[in-house]
Amino acid sequence: MDLKQVYFQHLYPRELIYEMMRTSPSLYRKVALSEGEIFWHDLDLLKEIRCEQEFHKKLLEHKSGQIHLGAIQSLREKTPLQKELVFDIDVTDFTRYCQCREKQVCLICWLHIEGASLLLNYILREQLGLQEKRILWVLSGKKGFHCLVNDWLHFSQQQRERLVKFIERKTIDSLREFIFSLEEEFIEKIMTIFTERVIIQRKLLDLPTFQQACLDLLLENYPGLFIVVKHQWNNCHTGVEKWQYLQQLEMRQSLQDIRPSLLVAVQCFYPRVDSKPMGLNNNFKAPFSLHPKTGKISLPVQLEKLMDYSLPFGQLGLAEACDYFARHTCEPPAMSEGKKLLKTWLSQF
Numbered sequence: 023m024d025l026k027q028v029y030f031q032h033l034y035p036r037e038l039i040y041e042m043m044r045t046s047p048s049l050y051r052k053v054a055l056s057e058g059e060i061f062w063h064d065l066d067l068l069k070e071i072r073c074e075q076e077f078h079k080k081l082l083e084h085k086s087g088q089i090h091l092g093a094i095q096s097l098r099e100k101t102p103l104q105k106e107l108v109f110d111i112d113v114t115d116f117t118r119y120c121q122c123r124e125k126q127v128c129l130i131c132w133l134h135i136e137g138a139s140l141l142l143n144y145i146l147r148e149q150l151g152l153q154e155k156r157i158l159w160v161l162s163g164k165k166g167f168h169c170l171v172n173d174w175l176h177f178s179q180q181q182r183e184r185l186v187k188f189i190e191r192k193t194i195d196s197l198r199e200f201i202f203s204l205e206e207e208f209i210e211k212i213m214t215i216f217t218e219r220v221i222i223q224r225k226l227l228d229l230p231t232f233q234q235a236c237l238d239l240l241l242e243n244y245p246g247l248f249i250v251v252k253h254q255w256n257n258c259h260t261g262v263e264k265w266q267y268l269q270q271l272e273m274r275q276s277l278q279d280i281r282p283s284l285l286v287a288v289q290c291f292y293p294r295v296d297s298k299p300m301g302l303n304n305n306f307k308a309p310f311s312l313h314p315k316t317g318k319i320s321l322p323v324q325l326e327k328l329m330d331y332s333l334p335f336g337q338l339g340l341a342e343a344c345d346y347f348a349r350h351t352c353e354p355p356a357m358s359e360g361k362k363l364l365k366t367w368l369s370q371f
């Protein structure tokens with residue numbers, strides 16, 4: 023049997039996705055069904071989809087793996103009025119130190135996704151004051167995640183651009199500013215996670231590419247320490263030893279400035295924010311869509327799940343979900359969890 027048929031018939035949460043598309047007599051949501059590059063576009067489509075049953079029919083007819091949602095618009099003026107804030111975090115936007123090229127992803131470079139989710143959550147919750155229940159974390163299906171925020175829906179294009187400007191930090195000076203704004207407790211959390219997951223687990227400092235990046239950062243920002251560290255690192259056998267040496271040196275020097283190790287960690291982790299998906303006029307992929315290349319499902323997940331080391335290879339795909347359904351006649355637990363998260367998030371509108 024056609025796997026997509028099984029998926030849309032038995033596993034897909036059409037009532038929840040339809041709720042995301044909901045319209046009133048004077049408003050409608052831009053919607054597109056796509057498969058690869060082909061789009062079936064909104065208004066015509068929406069005229070045909072007036073209830074959940076019709077949406078279901080359309081899904082089975084097109085078997086389009088991806089449902090794209092745009093802004094909610096006024097039917098008469100066709101002007102975009104509101105849309106979720108969408109943060110699209112993609113591992114390919116980071117400077118990576120592994121062997122991955124272009125769209126590849128591995129256990130090493132997933133560290134950027136783990137760190138970005140940690141920092142983005144802090145920025146949204148602690149610095150912008152958003153409530154946890156208004157934030158939905160969704161796997162993009164391959165190289166990262168989408169973070170959907172159902173607050174400030176009425177933000178204009180200008181306000182959205184200002185928000186992106188506030189969050190993005192493209193220079194070392196702006197990263198320093200960010201670090202100065204952090205609470206000590208959170209700084210310790212970043213350092214613990216970086217040391218455990220990046221230095222010990224992934225052995226990132228054993229890679230010459232990362233070593234060089236650290237030395238470059240030292241040379242530019244801590245020229246007094248650069249020569250000493252470069253010399254001592256030559257005598258260290260492992261990346262862990264190099265890291266320990268750097269941290270001991272920082273303690274001995276009792277620096278007034280930001281600790282170099284902290285600057286290294288934050289530069290690695292800081293979320294690279296793409297301004298496009300945030301725009302009022304740009305569509306975003308609805309949760310539970312299927313990735314056209316990998317067949318992975320865009321599942322809503324707990325924030326902690328994004329920090330799962332094995333996630334780049336452990337994401338639930340169409341074939342696996344349908345196989346689970348065939349054997350157990352129920353959905354896989356990861357799907358139930360995703361539906362529960364989406365339902366809770368939708369109830370906050």
Ligand SMILES: [Zn+2]
Pocket residue numbers: 118120121122126127128129130131132
């Ligand atoms: Zn990689």
